[in-house]
Amino acid sequence: MTRTEDDLREAAAWLDRLRSPQAGEGDREEFETWVAHPRRRDAFEAVSAVDAEIASWDPPAASAWRELKVLAIGGAGLAAAALAAVSLLAH
Known part of the structure; x- marks a missing residue:
């Protein structure tokens, strides 16, 4: 049984929901x-693994953020980034 893109989206939503202070x-x-x-367990494990990998990355220096005009990813952004990365793996 292969995970679907919907499974991955739902897994990312669950990851975000479970991290919420209101959970x-x-x-x-x-x-x-x-x-x-x-x-679904497979999808959640995949999203969690990508999320953990992204969270472990060292961000560039603050000056690099300004030069690139990029906002730091946080909270739900990490889950969204993990979902995007895992979606690529699903194909």
């Missing part, structure tokens, strides 16, 4: 139900 026990229980499907 509670009900969210965790819903997640456990969602991730019980092997295809």
Whole structure:
């Protein structure tokens, strides 16, 4: 069973949702139900791995950010970036 792009999108949304300060026990229980499907678990693990890799990167110096006119990625941005990277892997 192969994960789908929808699985990857949902996995990224779950990653973001579970990181939210508002996430509670009900969210965790819903997640456990969602991730019980092997295809979804695979998608969540893939998104989490890419997210962890991106989070481990050392950002360039502040001057490089200004020169490139790039905003630092944070919170939901990391999940979105992980989803984009994993989507490329899905093809």
